[in-house]
Amino acid sequence: MTPAIALIALFLDVIFGWPDRWYRRIGHPVTWLGRLIGALEQRLNRGQARRLKGIATTLIAIAAAALPAILLQDLLGVWGAAILAWPLVAARSLHDHLRAVLHPLQHGDLTAARHATAMIVGRDVTQADQAALTRASLESLAENASDGVIAPLFWAMVAGLPGIAAYKAINTLDSMIGHKNARYHQFGWFAARLDDVANWLPARLTALLLALASGSPRSWRIARRDARAHRSPNAGWPEAAMAGALNVRLSGPRAYGDRTSAEPWLNEAAPDPQVADLDRGIGLYRRALWIAAVLLLTAAIA
16 A cells, blocks of 8 residues: 555656645645744744753654644545645656756856756855856755655655655754754754654665666765765765766865855766766656656555
């Protein structure tokens, strides 16, 4: 049952995405979760015992997503659960965002490319050149292929609608409060660690899918060699696999506001990516999705 839920949700997302008119009218389940998390953070992230309050916020948000999903899955069956899981898979959105960067880069429009890249990365790209924009976009593609697509599908396969709902709550919590700064270091500690655990296996599965889609042993070899150098225990795996598959270097120093983060290179000996490499990376992502779909279909049949 649960692999079928994941498979149907993936195909619904690939075919339809999440229509803009729906987003304008009713928002999106992740934005609904975001409002709840934001309200809890505003109320609780103050005074003493911030770590305990952060744990409570995390558990409340996960319960708010997972408990209704448990009831609805039993009530609605496979197709109903899959339709509700559909907006929690971001396969088409990720593809479209990367195409929005690729198109202006292919036409030499750095201003539009910077604007599109800023929509998918947290670093400062206001002065980024073509190579930096391409590199940032490929890193975002690799990381979000894991966090936004493979991880939700994995947890849907494991636990159906409750699994994917709980995962999206964890991932949204991490993106909102899982930061290592004065405001969130204590309050978001539990959410950040939980996100690391939830993404541990999906990140490595994403790297393997990218390596299989590339048909190159180099991709998996670079992932195994360089992933641990990344600041994240998980993001380095798909990013290093992407770097190895395309034979380019990724990560490296980047700007965040008024500071520069001296990140290590992944596949350092390779050249910087070119615009054609971004096109190749998007194609690699599509092939990895097909492999994931075949695996889900096999599991559903079995």
